[in-house]
Amino acid sequence: RTLHPSIASRTDAGQQLDDNMPKKRRANGRNKPAGARGHVKRVFCEASGSMVPKDKAVKRFLVRNIVESAAIRDLQESCVYDSYVLPKLYRKVYYCISAAIHSKVVRVRSVEARRIREPPKRIRPQRNKDDKK
Secondary structure, three states, rough: OOOOOHHHHHHHHHHHHHHHHHOHHHHHHHOOOOOOOOOOEEOOOOOOOOEEEEOEEEEEEEEOOOOOOOHHHHHHHHOOOOOOOOOEEEEEEOOHEEEEEEHHOOOOOOOOHOOOOOOOOOOOOOOOOOOOO
């Protein structure tokens, strides 16, 4: 099948432009090696509700108390059991890139810093050996 000459010249020029365009990120911000797989299932963004490929989404694991901090003391005082531990809420949250930046889940990084793929080191408060639960 032959194309109209004006369309053919445009598609050839577009193909040449794509080959010479600079890439901002390897794999276009997706978490897959080049040529690894085709499609990935999409997930809902927590903030905007848009659908994002699962390997591109910003993932966070939320662990929260079911009861807010103001009501915990009241519940513990009124509880019959002394050693009752309140259950926690475990939830995996997905964000699209624009919503994650807007809600300050992630930050924009420089060109050099974008190449660093390891997560930042977490600072945890150290417990004393004298502390007892």
